[in-house]
Amino acid sequence: MARLTIIRQDNPLIRKTSKVVDEFSPHLHEILENMHETLLHANGMGLAAVQVGVLYRMAIIFSEEYGPVEIINPIIKVAxxxxxxxxxxLSCPGISGRVRRPHLVTLEYQDRNGQKHNRTFHGMDAVCCCHEIDHMNGILFIDKMEK
Ligand SMILES: [Zn+2]
Incomplete structure (x- = not known):
């Protein structure tokens, strides 16, 4: 496992739209392992692949309810x-602000083997899921922050 560099908001990659994952290969698993280590070390709640410069629709969430969850190709079914x-x-160090987000989301997503799941996230877990899905579309929380 290796720790990856988290890109900042001034890196143009952070604004790119990530691609759907269609190959659930050992290479993908390796990226996920490295994202785990990176997120642990950064002491964050969630990390989207784009934040380590990988333009795939996937993220890791350290959920209060479920522990670490790998979310690949997520679709929000209920919010x-x-x-x-x-x-x-983690890409906007030193900045915080108020954002309005759903506190209940049901996601359809795939795991690292391509298996489909439906799961409901609550509270800050739901907030975190929405924050990470925004990253997959090049959106940062500062875009939605209360001025
Ligand atoms: Zn973020």
Whole structure:
């Protein structure tokens, strides 16, 4: 395993739209392992692949309810109970602000073997899922932050 460099908001890659993962290969697993190590070391809640310069629609979330979850090709099926919370991002060090996000989301996603899952995330886990899915579309929390 290797620790990867987390890119910052001034890197143009962070604004790119990530591609759908269609090959669940050992190479993909290696990227995920490295993302785990990177997220652990950075002491974050979640990390999208684009943040380490990999333009695939995948993220790792350290969920309070489920532990570490790898979310690949996620689709939001249900989003409810929006609320404001204070958010930050490993790509935007030193910045935090209030963002309105759903506190209940049901996602359809794939795991590292391509197996499909449906799971409901609550509270800050739901917030984190939405934050990471935004990354896959080149959106940062500062775009949505209350001014
Ligand atoms: Zn982020």
């Amino acid at each position: 409810k109970n929006p609320r404001f919370d204070t958010e930050g991002c």
